[in-house]
Amino acid sequence: MRTGDVLPPLTLAITRTLIVAGAIASRDYQDVHHDPELARRKGSPDIFMNILTTNGLVGRYLTDHFGPTAVLRKLSIRLGAPNYPGDTMVLTGTIEQLDGDTATVRVIGTNGIGAHVTGTAVLTLGGER
Amino acid sequence: MHTDEDLTERLKAFEGRPAATEGTGKDPVNLPMIRHWCEALGDTNPAYSGPDAIAPPTMLQAWTMGGLSGHTGRSAAYDELLGLLDAAGCTSVVATDCEQEYDRPLRPGDEITFDTVIESVSDRKTTKLGSGHFVTTRTDIRVGPDLAGTHRFRILKYAPAARPEKPPRPRPVVNRDNAGFWEGVRDRKLLLQRCTACAAPRHPWLPGCNACGGLDWDTVEASGEGTVYSYVVMHHPPFPAFDPPYAVALIELAEGVRMLGNVIGVPYDKVRIGLPVRVEFREHDDESTLPVWRVTG
Structure with a gap:
């Protein structure tokens, strides 16, 4: 593993079920994450994914790649284009820095509208990889 | 400030x-x-x-x-x-x-x-x-x-931010001759006129039969199945109530008559002559329901 290495992408179908299940699993009952009619009244074309789900998916992407012994230390994300039902998000990552067993990874999640999430993670890598 | x-x-x-x-x-x-x-x-x-x-x-x-x-x-x-x-x-x-x-x-x-x-x-x-x-x-x-x-x-x-209000979609022109058709659409039925003299179905609705000139008619509900007979893709000019490009198709119904409408279920550039379609009814606002044609094959 080297600085500049690119992680294999993870493609996720942004289904209505994923958006609602993620919102409820993260205990986020804001209507814009489950009620299309109320979302529209607030100026959104449909329900959209909450930030906690996006955060969790970025975490999953990293540990899927680095394995169960990798420990996430920091994760900073910024949201851009919303994840609406019917879209597809592709998560990609680049190793920005390696310092001993500490990796800094830049993550981007792109959907049909643009960059849904941009973020930086710091992980301590386990012994197995 | x-x-x-x-x-x-x-x-x-x-x-x-x-x-x-x-x-x-x-x-x-x-x-x-x-x-x-x-x-x-x-x-x-x-x-x-x-x-x-x-x-x-x-x-x-x-x-x-x-x-x-x-x-x-x-x-x-x-x-x-x-x-x-x-x-x-x-x-x-x-x-x-x-x-x-x-x-x-x-x-x-x-x-x-x-x-x-x-x-x-x-x-x-x-x-x-x-x-x-x-x-x-x-x-x-x-x-x-x-x-x-x-x-x-x-x-x-x-x-x-205030979104510019989209004007409502233009209303179909309803007159004495075709009122029955639009009443049917409101009830989500596609009604054809049928000549009681020669049994020929016709559309659009008219006072007399194209085939025999007969003036008496009744209605029959169409099966809703059809195929794309011809189509155009509208790019220009844009009308505020529409989002171009979109396909406008002439649908040939199983009963033999033809009817204009939008094709849904495929992108505008995938509409082709011969595509099988089935009618659906789409409410555009509280006052307007229109038949549209969903691709089935």
Whole structure:
């Protein structure tokens, strides 16, 4: 593993079920994450994914790649284009820095509208990889 | 302008004040909530199950959520700040940033407490969503005396930008000759005229039969099956109620008559002569229902 290495992408179908299940699993009952009619009244074309789900998916992407012994230390994300039902998000990552067993990874999640999430993670890598 | 500056000054006064003091998690960290999270997100990491399970670190905020029953430990200051923004028209909210540090893993049985401080409130900013203020909070999450993690969260409280109102779709022209057809559409039926003299179906609705000149007729409900007989793609000129490009097709019904309408279920550039279609009824607003043609093959 080297600085500049690119992680294999993870493609996720942004289904209505994923958006609602993620919102409820993260205990986020804001209507814009489950009620299309109320979302529209607030100026959104449909329900959209909450930030906690996006955060969790970025975490999953990293540990899927680095394995169960990798420990996430920091994760900073910024949201851009919303994840609406019917879209597809592709998560990609680049190793920005390696310092001993500490990796800094830049993550981007792109959907049909643009960059849904941009973020930086710091992980301590386990012994197995 | 004066009032804007005045508001910003009042908002800034909240910086450094607590948003939550000694909040407690509604539930101890527990395996069922961890499992539900993993199931929703498709996370199969074995570290999150079994006797030595830890919670996914990104669940940090979830343990602090108020859920439907609301927050505990939320301070008057935070409610005041949000109330001030609501009163200024910034009634909508969207989360924009989340920065978390994980100091130790959370495990089933851990009972969390948290303290949140309002770190900053931005000047008035104009975004694509509307204009408003970014509010940044920082939450320290503890188990007993130990820091488990910190969670910095930024929301935009904003007044939604006014969207230009789309004019309603033009209404079909309903007259004495074709009123029966549009009454049928309102009842979600596709009615054809049929000559009672020679039994020829016809469309559009007319006073007399094209085949035999007969003036008497009754109606028959069409099966709704048809094929694309011909089509055009409209690019220009744009009409405010429509989103070009779109396909307008001449549909040949199973009964032999032809009818104009939009084809749905495929992009405009995939419409082809011969495509099999079936009628659907689409409500464009409270007063307008139109037949449209969904591709079935």
